[in-house]
Amino acid sequence: MEHQYFSYDNKIVRYFAFATVLWAIVALLVGVIIALQLSFPFLNLNWEFISFGRLRPLHTNAAIFAFVGNAIFCGIYYSLQRLLKARMFNDKLSWIHFWGWQLIIVAAALTLVLGITTSKEYAELEWPIDIAITLIWVVFGWNMIGTIIKRRVKHMYVAIWFYIATFITVAVLHVVNSFEIPVSMWKSYSMFAGVQDALVQWWYGHNAVAFFLTTPYLGLMYYFLPKAANRPVYSYRLSMLHFWALIFIYIWAGPHHLLYQSLPDWAQTLGVVFSVMLIAPSWGGMVNGLLTLRGVWDKVRDSAMLKFMVVAITAYGMSTFEGPMLSLKNVNAISHFTDWTLAHVHIGVLAWNGFFTFAMFYYLIPKIYNTKLYSEKWANVHFWLGTTGILFYAIPLYWAGITQSLMWKEFTADGYLAYPNFLETVTQIIPMYHTRILAGLLYFSGTILMAVNLYKTVAVGKCVDNEETSAPPLAKLEPKRIFGETVHSWLERKPVIFTILALVAILIGGLVEIIPMMVVKSNIPTIETVQPYTPLELQGRDVYISEGCVECHSQMVRPFRSETERYGEYSKAGEFVYDHPFLWGSRRLGPDLARAGVPGGKVNKPVAWHYNHFVNPQGMNAQSIMPAYPWLIKKDVDVASTPAKIRVMQTLGVPYPEGFDKESEQVLLAQAQTISDELKTAGIDIAPTKEVIALIAYLHRLGKDISLAPPVPLPNLTGEENSENTGEKVAEVPPSEAKILFDKNCIVCHGKLGEGNAIGPNLTDKYWLNGGTRENIVHQIMEGKLEKGMQPWKNAFTKEQVDLLADYVIQLQGTDPHPARDPQGELVE
């Protein structure tokens, strides 16, 4: 048959390769910097743009999306063309893809250091960048599928199955997890709240690992390993089985990030069992890779490239066994929130992704430059630097994680926590943190050595930007299965049907877990006393998000005695219904803050304590590793943004009364003034508009609502009938119109029971700021008192409604709720 002549585009491959090396250096360097900051907190330099909370997401994003992302594209652009015997579909799309992706990375780096973040792990970027990612991802997919359609090879090789699964799954994950409503150009709120947001985020987060760090690399492995070793792939049958099993099962495992947390038990169980069932399909890839090397193990001894590959594949096997083990509830109870998880993910990225990328470069850079690697010896040194770096990283952090967790859980014989002061458990593991710095430097120096080695190689050779080649054209394909053709073999030549089937496979798990969480109300039992944040607290929450507090502090007390003793009542699903986004966190470098606002609670601190602690944490506790936040007392909250934020929250279903946005600025200032006044009594003079005031207001709200709720009765554990609990239910009285009005409009400032809160006064005592007669109350409702934050309601209510409310307030008198705000104004008997 006549051959067609065409060329492979190597230029795009080399651009992606250079970008990979550049971003690898950046990601590793930032990693070393934040490791140094954990050991020596003064290295945060009191400068907001390099504070740990902002650099840590920069490190993870650079490692995953910049380093690994570019490596994926480099490997796919190289292997796809050769596996399909076709040039990339469209060169313009290739270059839009390349430059678009680099621009996204630069935008990500800039916004993250500026404190612009959604706080959702590995999805921190704000909405304009989310849209850009979607567009560029579509360009990538379009280019890839276009190339597949115009291929000259009948069947799609297994590597391409993995590329297709990567493309469609990442698209679905990214789009759904980015559902958010913009407040302004660089601020949005997640459309999901609390438990739902947590589930969607970890469905995304876990599968970012699966479909960004795993499936594309399995695809790359299936190309570069047999090429480098010059051996046939061990088993086509195994490829087929493990591919479909892997993509179907992986998507279910997300809830294992939320074990023992406020996620319904059924969802946690799904997370556990699908993680366990994931071991064999994951190992399918490792087994197929390692057995492909049968007969050429002697080559591994000599070739740095093959050594990198073998360690990468072995680390993949170890990680995919460790992951399911960490998903068992009894192991997770120890490992979660500790450095164990960090050791686990670093083995994944440094050994599996990093080492495989390095092997790929040692293979393809000399190939496209038509020369030999400058120094095989340097590549060997690189291998040992990298390997020791990984070991120096992982082993001390396993040690640190287990040590810290056991210290958190230890009780004395008298029944007290052995280490009630959280800081003791941090100080204990600081030596391990020092070791991590060394580990990072080892791995980093290896990468630099590779960069120099590749540079020298490139300098000698010349890149064949358009590699001429030829292949016979693809004969016309039968649309139907031909006699004797297996279903899968047929599928391998039907890319569109293949893609649709893969899409179905990855959608099932997500739908089964997420849809019930959205529609079945019993998954998130309502807690009556939980109310929306006040405007000041909402602004404070945004400061908390912006500074990356969630990188080190969880807001999730798990139902363990060691945690309820340390922090207070364990967290309930109903507490988070107004949390857009959720802020449960995934690591405790500092103590949990879910109960920071419970008055008189175990972790409640006075406002002056917080103020001094933000300014100089080491002044309070010499060994604290928290960065100082001096800019919080200098920068003002953007008070003018409050109404827009309130309106977005209303759109998302947060029940602020209608028109509350207009009053929100005054309400904010009134509450800020009370905190500023309180600080003044401690000798601290600060304007009420400063960020620190809002942040303290937010911290003092955490857990406060649930502390007002009646205690939950103990479940019946003995199995015996308990006569008190089995009594007939009290008939529910429908609420009066007055109560409905009050609940809808007044409780934000006066509390559910009229007990008052940080904004509005107590309505149940005998003290009145503006007179206590019925006429006074009617007047107050009608005309308001704007300077105090009380808005006039005469346009919102009819005269009858005002009368009903006034009567309702009079009925509240003397109801004596607990706790209640201290009396204000004059006593009226």
Next chain:
Amino acid sequence: MEKNNKEVKYDGKPFEHEFDGIQELNNAVPPWLLYFWYITVTFSVIYVAYYHFLGNNVLQDAEYQKDMVVANKNVADQKASSGEMAMLVLNDDANLAAGAEIYKTKLCVTCHGNLGEGNAIGPNLTDKFWINGKGLITDVFEVIKNGVAAKGMMPYKDQLSEQQILQVSSYVLAKLQGSNPPNAKPPQGEMVE
């Protein structure tokens, strides 16, 4: 052209077709891997049944409650065996040293200063002025044990045994009172002579 009917037949022999020079064998899946897969599926079925369908009551809330019942009983037994404690200032060196240690390690220093001189947060403990009570051992004991929520003093009853609270109260009264440290915070509360 390839003959597709050949693809399904061979085992351990390469396919006729190749991809950029890569050949594929079609070896059987290693049996141990298959068995491992069956084991994990069986485990999962049993796991779901055990937690959700066999009425074992082992989900996380129940697990917590059971844990607490056991712990509370142990603590109560411990308390019952240690008996009543006399509310007197402990003047011996051993107890005062223990009190000083607690004062430093339980973060009393954060709000009351290294020498009890007080700071922006907590009051001076060395003068004769008292905000809560009249400076009796029972008053100090009560403040440390249950805290003063309104003022930001946290309760220590969950962190310290009664004996330890008495030790640190004794340290405040026997050692800090009248020590007249530098940088002392001005008096607050009422003077008690």
